Amino acid sequence: MNLDPLFHPRSLAVIGLSSSNDAHPANVIFTKNLLRYPARVYGINPKGGTLFDQTIHTDIALIPEKVDLAVIAVRAELVNDVLGRCIAAGVESAVIISGGFAESGRSELQEELANMARKVDFPFVGPNCLGIYAPGIIDTFFLPSERMVQPSTGDVAIISQSGGVLVDLMVKFAEEGIGISSAVSIGNKALLREIDFLDHFAADPKTRVIALYIEGFAEGEGRTFVKRAKECGKPVVVMKAGRTEAGGQAVSSHTASLAGNYRVFSAALDQFGILEAKNDLEMVSFCEGLSCYPTARTTGKIGIISGSGGHGALAVDACLNSGFSVPHLSEPVKEGLREKLSDNIRAIAALNNPVDLTGSAMEHDFVVATEYFSTLADIDCLLLLLLPYLPGISSDIGARLSQIHRKTGKPLVAYVPHVEKYQMLIEGFALNRVPVASSIESAVMMASAIRKETPC
């Protein structure tokens, strides 16, 4: 099934416009795409009329051009008929926003839709979903534009069973400055399911990382999913709901008790090299780390460069708790570094790992320390705890340190508090594709995302 028309429609029909309610999902979708997106947009309502000076067509068959994507937002009982008309009119794909299917006990109605589409190889998303968001191209979310937080164009694709979780993730991605290629809320996934979108994004040149929020799989589907995810060649991150087992069930064997549903799910992800995010901070951090370094893989030997002893100590704790090693520096290595530092800190900097350059450090000191660590074979990832308020550094430091990564290829992860005041510093990293975390914990998660499982 070709999913391109869903993500790159040149023409869009919105079916189910209301003549009286501007907050109706169809009206919101119609308006935002008409006013803010490039696709040619057509509204449909059997009563006709006009909206924003556009003629409302009475039937999909009357639209004067071939429609790439139909957004269906009519009552559940009418969806079957509308979908049939779309297929008959030669529409290429659909998003079914309408609820009232399997989630409210009407699985048969839903199965009818899937069967109809399957017969003619017609792709649709939903029902009971928000549909598709592709920055600058298409947005079928029935959320008012002015209140939707939209991440920039980037290379993470998000697939989510829940629309609410997806919108929330988009807020967090935007906050962290992580761009997305596309996002899709799959709702009841009557026809197109996680695996279909995984395959689509695996082949999508704009996508480097595939992130999923999954509630559960159909019988046997999990096995196919993990195999495809491993074969797809791009990093895959999964956040799973339902991690706690329903208690009190009589279990007949030790194995049934010890290998609960979530444990098996988690073990299967691990076995097939899929990263599991246990919460949204991990989700966001893993995606940012992998988006910047989709192919770099470290063995987890971290070098920490800090402008404060406390930050260094907190980072060591976080690293060791996450299974990293923080190798000691030998005396000759320490002396080699000391020679390069500026006079005013040479005597006071604590040259261990972590290196504490102190609050008196100059920008030069961060640069030479980062360069020096980048040459050490014993260290394969650098954690930079920059403290943007130190008097000796400038807003250019992010860009300057990023150049070292570009020269040596050794992955850098930076921690800079995400407030507007430090935006220029953060941008210096971001423009060079060096990930910047808003907490030490998140920085360590980013480093974890690019660490190889230790070989057996």
Next chain:
Amino acid sequence: MLNKSQQEILIRSAATGWVMEPDAKRLFALAGLPVPNNRWLKTREELPGLDLPWPVAAKIVSPSVVHKSEVGGVAIGLRTQNELEDFYHRMEPLPDFAGILVEELVAPGVELIIGAKTDKQFGPIILVGLGGITAELYDDVTIRLAPLDHSDVGAMIKKLKAGRLLTGFRGSPPIAMDQLSRVLIDFSHLVMDLAAEVASIDINPLICTPDGITIADARIMLA
């Protein structure tokens, strides 16, 4: 593929919903898995003819007794014909008594639990963990989708906290790792063949020593 004898065991166990230990062990033995020499003695008259070296272990066989030790249904180290007969007499009144399973003693070693389950979303899975009656208490287990290969087994043992008990801990010699690996791989293939009929399998304990690996107890719950 299951052979005819294995299929027969599953068929005759269907009514009880689980495969009793003598049948489970026979099913495993037919798949080449290591079980102790054993005899299923179903009548008093068969006791004198026992041809296993003393001492022996004996356990109750009854479709109504899933947890044998809870009814005092396990005796380890019976030394004489008299002790064996005493045990038989004690077991005979228990519900649905179907004889006793008499086995050669297994030398002590590291006790693992080896389990399998047909998971709804992922199909057959294999569990390996620290075994014995405290398996659920310590909850030191690792899980992979079946079937397993050598690298899977290595990764699973490595993830266990108790893994070091197997590779040699505080001067104890390492257990027969190659054989353990072979057992797990063969077991995982058997599990693939059983996936449609079986809900879960417990092999607990699987006793691991430097000299070999033995399935000391086993239970198969049918789907």
